[in-house]
Amino acid sequence: MNSDYKSYLLSPLFLGVILLITLVGALFFGAYSMRFGEVWTAIFEASQDSTRFLILNIRLPRILLTALTGAGLAISGAAIQGLFRNPLADQTLIGVTSGAMLFAVLSIVLMGSLLTAFAEVFRQASVAIFAFAGGVATTYLVYFLSRKEGKTYVMTMLLAGIAITAFAGAITGVFIYLSDDQQLRDITFWSMGSFSGANWIQTGIVAPLILGGIFLLNRYAKALNAILLGEREATYLGIPVEQTKSRIILLTSLIAGVCIAMSGIIGFVGLIVPHLLRLLKGTDYHYLLKSSAIVGAIFLVLADTLARTIIAPAELPIGILTATVGAPFFLWLLIRSQQKSLAI
Amino acid sequence: MKYSAFLPGRVVHGSFCAIIFLFSVLSCQTEESKPQKIENSAAPRIISLSGCLTETLFDLGYGSMIVGRDVTSTYPEEAKAIADLGHITQLNTEAILQLNPTIIFLEEEQKTQTQALHSLEQAGITIVAIPTATSLNNALRIAQKMKTHLPIEEQTLKNLKQQITEDSLALGETLNPFTDHPKVLFIYARGAGRLMAGGKNTPAAVIIEKAGGINAIQSFDNYQALTPEALVEAQPSVILMFDTGLKSLNGKTGLEQIPGISQTPAFQQNRIVAMDGHYLTSFSSRAGKAAKELATLIHAE
Numbered sequence: 001m002n003s004d005y006k007s008y009l010l011s012p013l014f015l016g017v018i019l020l021i022t023l024v025g026a027l028f029f030g031a032y033s034m035r036f037g038e039v040w041t042a043i044f045e046a047s048q049d050s051t052r053f054l055i056l057n058i059r060l061p062r063i064l065l066t067a068l069t070g071a072g073l074a075i076s077g078a079a080i081q082g083l084f085r086n087p088l089a090d091q092t093l094i095g096v097t098s099g100a101m102l103f104a105v106l107s108i109v110l111m112g113s114l115l116t117a118f119a120e121v122f123r124q125a126s127v128a129i130f131a132f133a134g135g136v137a138t139t140y141l142v143y144f145l146s147r148k149e150g151k152t153y154v155m156t157m158l159l160a161g162i163a164i165t166a167f168a169g170a171i172t173g174v175f176i177y178l179s180d181d182q183q184l185r186d187i188t189f190w191s192m193g194s195f196s197g198a199n200w201i202q203t204g205i206v207a208p209l210i211l212g213g214i215f216l217l218n219r220y221a222k223a224l225n226a227i228l229l230g231e232r233e234a235t236y237l238g239i240p241v242e243q244t245k246s247r248i249i250l251l252t253s254l255i256a257g258v259c260i261a262m263s264g265i266i267g268f269v270g271l272i273v274p275h276l277l278r279l280l281k282g283t284d285y286h287y288l289l290k291s292s293a294i295v296g297a298i299f300l301v302l303a304d305t306l307a308r309t310i311i312a313p314a315e316l317p318i319g320i321l322t323a324t325v326g327a328p329f330f331l332w333l334l335i336r337s338q339q340k341s342l343a344i
Numbered sequence: 345m346k347y348s349a350f351l352p353g354r355v356v357h358g359s360f361c362a363i364i365f366l367f368s369v370l371s372c373q374t375e376e377s378k379p380q381k382i383e384n385s386a387a388p389r390i391i392s393l394s395g396c397l398t399e400t401l402f403d404l405g406y407g408s409m410i411v412g413r414d415v416t417s418t419y420p421e422e423a424k425a426i427a428d429l430g431h432i433t434q435l436n437t438e439a440i441l442q443l444n445p446t447i448i449f450l451e452e453e454q455k456t457q458t459q460a461l462h463s464l465e466q467a468g469i470t471i472v473a474i475p476t477a478t479s480l481n482n483a484l485r486i487a488q489k490m491k492t493h494l495p496i497e498e499q500t501l502k503n504l505k506q507q508i509t510e511d512s513l514a515l516g517e518t519l520n521p522f523t524d525h526p527k528v529l530f531i532y533a534r535g536a537g538r539l540m541a542g543g544k545n546t547p548a549a550v551i552i553e554k555a556g557g558i559n560a561i562q563s564f565d566n567y568q569a570l571t572p573e574a575l576v577e578a579q580p581s582v583i584l585m586f587d588t589g590l591k592s593l594n595g596k597t598g599l600e601q602i603p604g605i606s607q608t609p610a611f612q613q614n615r616i617v618a619m620d621g622h623y624l625t626s627f628s629s630r631a632g633k634a635a636k637e638l639a640t641l642i643h644a645e
Contacts, residue, residue: 031439050441050467058437058463111456180566181532186457189433196434197459313412313439314430 010281015294019067022298026063026305027055031312062198065206065262066304067297069195070269072210072259074296076252077270078277078288079217082224083248084154090270091256093161094249098168099138100131100260101191102175107131108186109175127190128261135257138164143249152245154231192317193266195304202262213255214293220244224285268322269296272330279337299326388494391440393432393450396476398423399628400486401449403504404496411443419622435460445469447493451476476627478550480515481508483629504629511632518636519556522643528552528617529560529580529610532567533589536598540567541574547625552584554631555638572604582642583610586621617641 008014028039032054042052077090084093091097107130142164146157176187223244226234234241256270273296277288300318303325307318391412392398398417401410413426427443429435432450437460440448448464452475455461465471474489476482484505490496530542530552542548542559543566549559560580568574583605593599596616605611619641623634 031436032442053467054438054441057466058441177569182457185431186433189431194434196436197462199459199463308436308438311430313427313436313443315434315436315439317434 007281010277010291012287012290012294015291015298019294019298019301022301023063023067026301027059029305029309030054030059031308031315057200058198061200061203062195062304062308063301065198065203066195066301068203068206068210069259069263069266070296070298070300071214071293072206072255072296073266073269073300074273074292075214075217075289076255076259077296078274078285078292079220079224079248079252080270081274082227082285082288083245084158085228086158087275088271089158091252091260092165093158094253095138095142095161095164095168096135096253096256097260097265098165098172099141100135100257101265102138102168102172103130103134104190104264105172105175105179105187106134108183108190109179132257132261135260136253138168139249139253139257143246151242152249154245189317190264191319193264193319193322194315194317195263195307196315198262206258206262209258210255213251214289217248217251217255218289220248221285221289224248224289228283264317264319266300266319266322268319268326269300272326273299276330276333279333388447389443389445390494391429391443391445391448392417393429393435393448393454394476395419395622396482396626396628397449397451397474397486399626399630400483400490403483403629404487404490404494404500406494406496411445412440416622419628432457437463440464440469441467447472449474449490478547478627480512480554480627480631480635481505482627482631484508508629508632511630511636515554515632515636515639518639522556522639524643525556525558526581526642527560527579528555528557528582528584528642529575529578529608530584531570531589533585533592535592536602539570539602541570541578542567547627548584551624551627551631551635551638552642554635555642557582557638557642570602572602575604576607578608580608580610581613582615582617583608584617584619584638584642586624587618588621590616590618615642 027043028034028036032051034042034051034055038051039055042049042055045052073091080091080094081087081089083089086093104127107127111126142157142161143152145160145164146153148156176184179187223234223239223241226237226239227241227244229237231241259266274288274292277291277295281287281291300322303321304318306325307316307321310316388406388409390401390406390410392401392410393414395414395416395418398410398413399419401407402420402423407420407422410423410426412429413423414429415431417423417426429440432454435458440460441464447470448461449472450461452473455473461471470493472489472493474486476486479485484501487496487501487504491501530546530548532540532542532548541561543561543564544559545565546559546567552559560578561574583599590596590599593602596614599616600606600611610616617638619634619638622628623630624638
């Protein structure tokens with residue numbers, strides 16, 4: 001197999017085509033059984049029956065939300081790995097996951113007592129709102145802790161992130177301890193992620209944030225490539241390193257925060273998808289950021305298609321699937337690879 | 345950095361084939377299992393998302409019209425044959441639409457647990473949130489609320505009311521000769537590592553009081569982890585558990601291993617009561633019977 005063929009298969013254009021096929025394909029599968037023709041007519045003929053409702057108002061927004069979330073998690077993972085120059089890095093490291101978890105748990109446990117004064121619409125959305133606010137706020141705490149004299153120290157940030165994650169984990173533990181049986185179940189399921197409540201409102205909120213975030217993150221590809229050499233070297237190359245760092249942290253926390261807020265915690269995508277592409281194609285952030293987003297979307301749409309069909313009429317939390325399907329595949333790739341070690 | 349030349353193409357190719365394979369497997373599955381849909385049928389197609397509501401629907405003769413249930417709906421035995429939609433936080437909207445329901449019942453307090461209701465309502469399904477309480481006539485109140493959405497006959501309600509009244513009277517008669525109020529400690533167990541003591545205002549505490557006992561713990565609400573000191577301080581004369589909970593500790597021999605248990609009067613006099621969890625705490629139409637059964641067990645000499 002020559003390298004032309006390889007670069008053709010892995011080009012963002014070809015990956016984009018696969019994503020499109022996956023999105024359309026996923027539209028044909030679900031717990032509600034329909035023949036292929038029915039799906040077709042439901043989409044293209046303006047009838048007002050239940051299959052049309054199901055395709056357009058339930059299946060389509062869910063698939064799009066899943067794709068956006070996959071793209072958001074994967075690209076923010078890739079950017080964070082580049083920023084920290086650390087293969088173990090993902091969203092968890094900058095505190096966004098643990099912060100979102102803490103505030104979501106807070107919202108679930110206090111929902112019954114403190115939030116009764118609010119309107120029901122707010123109560124139902126409160127977990128998402130709390131999780132988003134918590135994720136972004138915690139990232140900022142980590143960020144400010146690692147700033148000294150106008151500079152961000154990446155190593156300090158990494159360690160501060162670990163410490164804050166542990167601290168948030170402990171407070172989460174306190175609330176889990178205080179929770180009753182029903183709340184405990186809600187918490188457990190939330191931490192395994194799900195798209196079961198997806199609708200157009202959620203998709204509408206997520207779409208501009210994630211698409212805009214992907215677009216903006218892409219502009220830092222050159223800077224991330226330069227930072228690979230080291231921060232000082234990047235500065236010599238004319239990269240505004242400090243500005244780049246704070247922008248990337250802001251963008252990733254917003255993207256990851258909104259992903260987690262809508263769907264709960266879906267591990268593995270942000271960590272593994274960028275590594276997968278590094279193994280295949282090497283580290284060039286011009287390529288890596290775009291492709292991570294596309295492959296992340298493909299991966300999560302496939303996983304969610306499985307989640308909503310294999311144990312129908314019930315549904316599997318997607319966080320379980322991403323790890324059970326993704327981990328063995330990645331390990332296989334890792335072993336087959338002739339690389340001695342994973343380099344960033 | 346050296347990358348293998350043969351690997352990437354094969355991997356991408358393989359993944360591509362895997363995607364196609366996945367879709368073809370899934371398509372076989374969905375094409376074959378297409379059930380007959382009932383159109384314009386007069387009988388309601390019900391989904392019940394709570395064990396207590398499911399039981400009440402069976403009481404009212406609507407059991408055969410339930411097309412989907414949640415994981416807690418395990419009584420009566422026939423309910424287990426109904427399609428299980430899993431836990432309420434993980435509802436599969438499409439699967440629910442596939443069942444073609446006309447009405448969905450859930451408990452008022454479950455409403456915030458799921459986000460799927462919005463889409464289902466849009467699909468034209470009636471969603472009824474029913475307030476529940478820990479009282480002996482809870483089932484009757486549920487039935488009255490259901491009557492506004494289902495053509496339940498007045499006579500059926502009367503029968504249910506009569507049955508609940510009779511059970512309450514029978515409970516009163518059972519309690520009459522007893523003058524003492526034994527202190528009952530409810531332990532919620534899921535294996536030896538997860539033991540919770542039932543505080544005030546829990547369904548377990550309510551049923552203990554209905555059965556003429558006193559909840560041994562008055563210092564906190566809800567459930568808290570059981571500590572040896574709290575056990576000794578509570579001095580319960582009876583220990584109440586779910587039968588599944590006692591089983592998860594390997595019965596009374598396992599219970600003895602828990603620090604503090606063997607110092608309680610309840611354990612020393614072998615007054616360990618185990619009952620079915622749903623029967624005891626769901627406050628269905630059998631609540632009166634459950635309270636009566638519990639009364640005889642906790643007062644027995």
